[in-house]
Amino acid sequence: EAGVAQSPRYKIIEKRQSVAFWCNPISGHATLYWYQQILGQGPKLLIQFQNNGVVDDSQLPKDRFSAERLKGVDSTLKIQPAKLEDSAVYLCASSQRPDYSYNEQFFGPGTRLTVL
């Protein structure tokens, strides 16, 4: 089965610019996650969707980050305006069943963002 797809794989922007990342989860997966992984740290959950509804966005910096999952399939994560500290790898993951049951998250290759 096809894995989680993400694009672009790399992005370099200047601070104060805007950027958007795209994710297409594994077909049939209802739950979609966006993580931020800063160099030397583990992934940190930014937002979790169940179908097209937000389950958890407690760690999403809402003044500059936004995410949507229209139609409950693919998703976009946007940063506007970007700051230097947003330089990180942005990972998308999906899982088949609601997150409180026995299930595994499958990760995409990530988008490496560099903010200059």
Place this chain on the structure above:
Amino acid sequence: AQSVSQHNHHVILSEAASLELGCNYSYGGTVNLFWYVQYPGQHLQLLLKYFSGDPLVKGIKGFEAEFIKSKFSFNLRKPSVQWSDTAEYFCAVKNGNTGKLIFGQGTTLQVKP
């Protein structure tokens, strides 16, 4: 707040050496435990997982982990490492109630041939 701590940031071993990577978590409720691996240039993939039952869990590529509830630990082991095990390893805890996945900071394993 829930957290995960990995004891070693960078481990260097020779081939055939034994491996043990430490992982401790802080949460008193129901947890599910995972080890993920990220090989150079590849994406995160699941190595093994614990949900319930036998606390000794076997994963892919000869890895295993032991859940010790009293110590809040889930250490990863492999009796004999190979050069191909060079990667970054992440321990993660999922809150059984909310489903939120919390990762440790990762351990970089370098295996010398």
